[in-house]
Amino acid sequence: MNGKKILFVSSELVPYLPENEVSLMSYEAPRMVNSNGGQIRIFMPRYGNINERRHQLHEVIRLSGMNLVINDMDMPLIIKVASIPKERIQVYFIDNEEYFKRKATFTDENGELFPDNDERAIFFAKGVVETVKKLNWAPDIIHVHGWMASLLPMYLRKVYADEPLFADSKIVTSIYGVGFDGHLNKDLGKKIAFDKVGDDNLSGLDNPTYNNLLKVAVDHSDAVILAAEDIPDDLTEYVANLKKPVLPYVPLQEFEEAYANFYNTEVLN
Numbered sequence: 001m002n003g004k005k006i007l008f009v010s011s012e013l014v015p016y017l018p019e020n021e022v023s024l025m026s027y028e029a030p031r032m033v034n035s036n037g038g039q040i041r042i043f044m045p046r047y048g049n050i051n052e053r054r055h056q057l058h059e060v061i062r063l064s065g066m067n068l069v070i071n072d073m074d075m076p077l078i079i080k081v082a083s084i085p086k087e088r089i090q091v092y093f094i095d096n097e098e099y100f101k102r103k104a105t106f107t108d109e110n111g112e113l114f115p116d117n118d119e120r121a122i123f124f125a126k127g128v129v130e131t132v133k134k135l136n137w138a139p140d141i142i143h144v145h146g147w148m149a150s151l152l153p154m155y156l157r158k159v160y161a162d163e164p165l166f167a168d169s170k171i172v173t174s175i176y177g178v179g180f181d182g183h184l185n186k187d188l189g190k191k192i193a194f195d196k197v198g199d200d201n202l203s204g205l206d207n208p209t210y211n212n213l214l215k216v217a218v219d220h221s222d223a224v225i226l227a228a229e230d231i232p233d234d235l236t237e238y239v240a241n242l243k244k245p246v247l248p249y250v251p252l253q254e255f256e257e258a259y260a261n262f263y264n265t266e267v268l269n
Helices: 021-035 117-135 152-159 188-193 210-219 233-240 252-267
Strands: 005-010 039-045 067-070 073-076 078-084 089-095 141-145 170-175 223-226
Touching (some): 021 039, 021 089, 021 141, 021 252, 039 117, 067 117, 089 117, 141 152, 152 170, 152 210, 170 210, 170 252, 210 233, 223 233, 223 252
Parallel strands (some): 005 039, 005 141, 141 170, 170 223
Antiparallel strands (some): 067 073
16 A cells, blocks of 8 residues: 555544444544555544544634535535544544534434435535645545445546546445435435536435445445445345445454455556
């Protein structure tokens, strides 16, 4: 991984959120690349239940200040940053008071999905791309973790297809068993269409379930990692029929060599 630039984009990340299969691997994979001489950037949403004082988040004024248009509405983009000192890793947080100030991640106190999770996912995808453009940092690999990040591959391939910074970037999507029940707002496809994404790319989002979101993500990715043992059968079968590199599930204790080899031999070649 020496010298390779890898952009990690995740729904969740320890130590900022509780440990689960997404948040833990979203930490371990960048740590592995970092320790093997790669260059990394990590992005996640700045949910309101992240303790900014404890984790020493601070706003990056030079990156903040632009507005993103979401469903014909101007939404201010705020970028914050924090460090994980023991690993010398820096994390960028995509923030907006309307979408991320509430003291929860994906659901309310009754366990119901937030009705605007669809717009939060769009905002996160566009916010990551626009911030990386401001950083002028061209990644060799963009590795996506978690469903809140699942719209990023499609946005990169369709909305930002002519952006030279990402012309040579390869997209990897990890699929986990941690998803959600039910579906996001049924107007998700219409809101994405506002960004001039063709209908042929949106057919899978007529019913925006967890499985369908991940299918759209892997359709627009160059490679896929099965990052859990208990992935839904529907997704497993879908991935099995893809004509692109797939890394089968590898336990956490053995992932480092497997991921490094997959990046080097399957994704970058």
